[in-house]
Amino acid sequence: MAERKTYHHGTLRQALVDGAKEILAERGHDQFSLNEVARRAGVSTAAPYRHFRNRDELLSAVAEEGYVTLAEKLENASGLARLGGAYVRFAHDNPGLFVTMFRSRPEGAESAAGRAAFEMLLRATAAAQDSGEIATHATPEITARSLWVTLHGLAVLHLQQPHDRYGLGEEPEQLATTTLSALLGLKSD
């Protein structure tokens, strides 16, 4: 807990992560540049390499924070339909961050927050099965995983084709409700 002093910057590492998030929000994942992150932080292009092994490792740190935020959003949603809506909403509101989260290769250990997000979906699935809201022979794990897969596909395709082409709706919440309803016969509320 000793007070640390850094040469030019207080906490360059976090400044880089924050700057990366800014660029992702402004320009998207495809236009992300490590050199630009350094420029925004006011340091040389070599400076980030004191804190991250390479560009991908910085993006992994960004992704990890993204998973934490996503898990928070999901916590505030109850029920399968709202959970699904929150997932697609997150992707819709943070496209660059969302794409980054699912591009960064989780080497070995998996994100704890990412795991926590899945656990929420798992609990909601088990509850919906217990209450008879959804009827499936599959285990809660397999069912929840299948739902995750569906929500992820919905988010990904929505980011590429934001306009409504198949009557699923335009708004993230509507997309999730319509899709889950079509597959599971889930009630909208």
Next chain:
Amino acid sequence: MAERKTYHHGTLRQALVDGAKEILAERGHDQFSLNEVARRAGVSTAAPYRHFRNRDELLSAVAEEGYVTLAEKLENASGLARLGGAYVRFAHDNPGLFVTMFRSRPEGAESAAGRAAFEMLLRATAAAQDSGEIATHATPEITARSLWVTLHGLAVLHLQQPHDRYGLGEEPEQLATTTLSALLGLKSD
């Protein structure tokens, strides 16, 4: 239909498309380089710009051929489970091409082959509804779209996490069957 002679190359345009496919298969979408395509074709890095406006337009041409191949694969599959298996199998066997297909922004007009692929899923969905194999209140269009979304999510997540983490299986066909069964109660055959 006049015989055309090109300076150094017979049909550079197709050579570039083919070379791009090779690189995508060898190195994947992230490592794709337009300059390397030119190098492989034995032309200068400026030559591709006689045939494509830019890098993205070449990748769009590649994507279009990918949709044609995908539609062919789907044609040889009958029933929802086999269609789904063929979709995930295609992504599994051609990851670089698959990613390219869903990154290239369809400006205005949509791929005819991509539309044809969806039509096949739509017909299989309607048939499954008619036979009572699947029971859902939703229209065939919305149901088919929801299934497409699911298969796409399955393919995307499988490419990132090829190992079996949730008991859905390892093989593309198994993944599709397990997932569709969990959501729809679809019979494996």
Next chain:
DNA sequence: ACCTGAACACCGTTCAAGT
């Protein structure tokens, strides 16, 4: 310990010039 300055190989793209 942390950052700079300068370099390297590479990228996408442009444009005058060659045939």
Next chain:
DNA sequence: ACCTGAACACCGTTCAAGT
């Protein structure tokens, strides 16, 4: 009409050198 050669701005990454 089609391609080359050379240039431009930019990228990710490395490394000796500064403080």
